[in-house]
Amino acid sequence: MNIKYNQLCIRNAEKKDCEQLAVWWNDGTVMAHAGFPNGLGTSAAEIEKQIADDSDETRRRLIIEYNDVRIGEMSFYVFENHRYEIGIKICESDYQEKGIGRIVLSMLIEELFRMGANVIFLDTNLKNTRAQHVYEKLGFRKTAVHYNSWKNQLGEMESSVDYELTADEFCNLK
Template identity: 55%
Template sequence: MGITEKEIVERFGNGCMVIEESDRLIGECNYRNTVDGVAEIGIKICETDCHNRGFGRKVLSMLIGWLFRNGYSKIVLDTNVTNTRAQHLYESLGFRKARTNIDSWKDQLGQLQSSVDYELVEKDCVSYE
């Protein structure tokens, strides 16, 4: 992955959870406190046969609801600019594009990639819980 164990703990130290469906591990989601009142979240549904079945929307909706109920005022995330399926999901939950970062990071093959930053405040949240 190109990061150290310490970096993993720093990134995911607040909360890393597995996503399970019918006793099968299908993915993971996480959050971390970035600054007071702001959580950065991430999700990955690893099992391709579980894509496009609503698991991501449901899990994110539950996580977002929990974060807002527990004092967070804003939630942020980013995704690869080419991941339009994820962008559609995030926008359906009420996230708004904050910025696009052109050639802002390199993938494991050394190729420059671009990302989109998203933000969500509670008043814009669309729940699917």
């Protein structure tokens, strides 16, 4: 995948990205929303093994670039019946809250529907109201809220919210 729009690019993660991904994944401030306030404790070598197995038919890790600078990551996983799960992190704080997440999500969603997705789904921490606002603006429908349903890395109870989107519901906000 290599999608460009103005100064933004979403491309497949490659070997050259593994060190940067390890920095982000091991940073508790980046990973706290996913339940890992101490980071994942993973190495670039482990990440390299993971991305070696990536394909458009199963799962793909993606890099978000702004003016050729890596600022975050996305991913998609392919499930039965052309259901795709997506994830996004704008990892560099200087690029957060600038509308970039909304645009790159629009770019990815448009491409996944072009690739044959019937439904795109995701979940997020219930506390992540900023992300929920963006998802809902894009047309995602809240399908469930799971209160105190999982424990984060520190053993604290967390809640999550599930969303789904079909092509007819999608509001492209590029």
